[in-house]
Amino acid sequence: MDKLRQTIEAIRPLDEAAMKETERRLGRLTKPPGSLGRLESLAVQLAGIAGATVDRPPRKAVVVMAADHGVCEEGVSAFPQEVTGQMVLNFLAGGAAINVLARQAGAEVVCVDIGVKSEVAHESLLVRKVRAGTANLARGAAMTRDEAARAVEVGIGLAEELAARGIGLLATGEMGIGNTTPSAAMLAVFGELDPAEAVGRGTGLDDEGLRRKYETVKRAIETNRPNRDDVLDVIAKVGGLEIAGLAGLILGAAARGVPVVIDGFISTVAAIAAVRFAPIAREYLIPSHLSEERGHRLALRELGLEPMLNLEMRLGEGTGAALAFPVIDAACNVLSQMATFDSAGISEG
Numbered sequence: 001m002d003k004l005r006q007t008i009e010a011i012r013p014l015d016e017a018a019m020k021e022t023e024r025r026l027g028r029l030t031k032p033p034g035s036l037g038r039l040e041s042l043a044v045q046l047a048g049i050a051g052a053t054v055d056r057p058p059r060k061a062v063v064v065m066a067a068d069h070g071v072c073e074e075g076v077s078a079f080p081q082e083v084t085g086q087m088v089l090n091f092l093a094g095g096a097a098i099n100v101l102a103r104q105a106g107a108e109v110v111c112v113d114i115g116v117k118s119e120v121a122h123e124s125l126l127v128r129k130v131r132a133g134t135a136n137l138a139r140g141a142a143m144t145r146d147e148a149a150r151a152v153e154v155g156i157g158l159a160e161e162l163a164a165r166g167i168g169l170l171a172t173g174e175m176g177i178g179n180t181t182p183s184a185a186m187l188a189v190f191g192e193l194d195p196a197e198a199v200g201r202g203t204g205l206d207d208e209g210l211r212r213k214y215e216t217v218k219r220a221i222e223t224n225r226p227n228r229d230d231v232l233d234v235i236a237k238v239g240g241l242e243i244a245g246l247a248g249l250i251l252g253a254a255a256r257g258v259p260v261v262i263d264g265f266i267s268t269v270a271a272i273a274a275v276r277f278a279p280i281a282r283e284y285l286i287p288s289h290l291s292e293e294r295g296h297r298l299a300l301r302e303l304g305l306e307p308m309l310n311l312e313m314r315l316g317e318g319t320g321a322a323l324a325f326p327v328i329d330a331a332c333n334v335l336s337q338m339a340t341f342d343s344a345g346i347s348e349g
């Protein structure tokens with residue numbers, strides 16, 4: 001708990017002077033003012049986070065946190081629970097969608113077992129298991145408050161390790177069959193929404209499955225009565241281990257001055273939890289894409305973030321975030337590679 005408190009206290013507002021300097025540099029480049037749109041606001045945000053203009057693409061990593069969910073026994077996913085562990089091996093073998101997209105963007109994939117039910121053994125897997133999957137949140141708390149805090153601290157620790165290794169840009173990824181259910185429950189609680197607005201088809205539930213999932217989320221909230229003003233209470237009662245871990249990753253990154261690209265629905269709910277812990281952490285977030293999962297738009301709205309891409313994806317793993325990496329690299333490269341009005345001898349308006 002001390003680590004969590006210290007991390008929250010270490011998060012600083014963005015550096016105004018660095019942002020002004022980057023705005024000034026952007027204004028000298030051979031283009032009408034503001035014409036590079038979101039690339040310009042990204043460049044300014046990156047400068048505010050780093051405390052200096054960022055004109056070289058940073059080293060990047062996607063952190064895929066994997067965990068299982070006891071709520072799967074309610075029939076809330078189109079896939080069986082054992083797929084979580086099986087997909088972890090697929091990530092480690094380099095065969096999942098996130099491996100392809102991260103490779104293409106020059107990013108590494110860091111795979112973390114924070115709560116997979118089975119034992120997965122692989123030399124490249126980071127095993128930080130807080131417990132072997134959550135309990136069924138429709139019947140009681142998903143985990144204890146202490147386990148929730150430990151899972152958040154696993155994420156903080158990882159962000160610290162990666163920042164120390166020279167990673168300058170992180171992306172959130174997750175794998176956990178059933179995890180759109182706790183995500184929907186957390187969103188409904190934090191956003192004071194009717195669960196129907198937060199529950200979607202996930203991996204592809206049919207209408208009957210969707211109704212069951214809605215009833216499950218409703219029952220989870222009624223049974224557990226989470227206190228929306230107490231973030232750890234919400235995570236412990238209706239959350240998940242990988243969601244908690246990602247909230248911690250965001251806090252740890254913000255405390256170390258590292259920006260974080262947010263993937264789809266589950267990741268955005270983790271970001272809401274992080275921002276409830278530490279409102280300034282929001283300034284360190286870079287939204288990526290709009291997922292097809294019902295609830296993602298509302299989750300982004302809760303954070304006041306506008307996605308960059310809409311590719312009608314609904315996968316998770318960090319795939320949407322990895323696709324935003326080249327856009328972020330572009331924001332850095334224009335600063336170092338474009339000519340200025342002076343250097344190119346171009347008349348200003």
Ligand SMILES: Cc1cc2ncn([C@H]3O[C@H](COP(=O)(O)O)[C@@H](O)[C@H]3O)c2cc1C
Nearest residue numbers: 077079174175176177178179180202203316
């Ligand atoms: C093969 C496979 C690969 C995945 N990669 C991400 N997810 C995504 O689907 C799951 C969430 O959906 P639900 O709540 O409906 O289970 C998470 O594991 C998420 O990362 C996958 C799902 C499957 C089946």
Ligand SMILES: O=C(O)c1cccnc1
Nearest residue numbers: 264265291293314315316
């Ligand atoms: O948006 C996501 O992250 C998502 C949506 C559906 C299933 N898995 C993940």
